[in-house]
Amino acid sequence: xxxxxxxxxxxxxxxxxxxxxxxxxxxxxxxxxxxxxxxxxxxxxxxxxxxxxxxxxxxxxxxxxxxxxxxxxxxxxxxxxxxxxxxxxxxxxxxxxxxxxxxxxxxxxxxxxxxxxxxxxx
Numbered sequence: 580x581x582x583x584x585x586x587x588x589x590x591x592x593x594x595x596x597x598x599x600x601x602x603x604x605x606x607x608x609x610x611x612x613x614x615x616x617x618x619x620x621x622x623x624x625x626x627x628x629x630x631x632x633x634x635x636x637x638x639x640x641x642x643x644x645x646x647x648x649x650x651x652x653x654x655x656x657x658x659x660x661x662x663x664x665x666x667x668x669x670x671x672x673x674x675x676x677x678x679x680x681x682x683x684x685x686x687x688x689x690x691x692x693x694x695x696x697x698x699x700x701x
């Protein structure tokens with residue numbers, strides 16, 4: 580899955596519109612001398628939302644996940660060896676997510692959701 584991403588710059592967020600994978604986004608932020616965005620509070624989330632709107636424009640349907648309102652940040656769910664989620668969230672640098680109930684965690688899977696394939700209809 581490829582989408583825009585956010586880097587942290589001096590405590591603020593820079594949203595880049597290029598569609599890339601999460602690992603590429605992490606590597607690109609680092610290549611610019613930055614880190615991926617870490618969201619630990621509602622205020623952080625509001626700052627990121629403002630940066631996203633500056634770069635990507637207003638989105639039309641906030642309930643729909645698409646590349647106009649879904650942005651890679653530096654936080655991922657810790658996965659078990661069998662590929663299932665642990666419901667434990669960790670930032671790219673190994674520090675824990677400090678925000679108990681993030682507004683963006685609607686599906687409890689913001690980082691690597693894969694849409695199931697449609698069944699063949701004969």
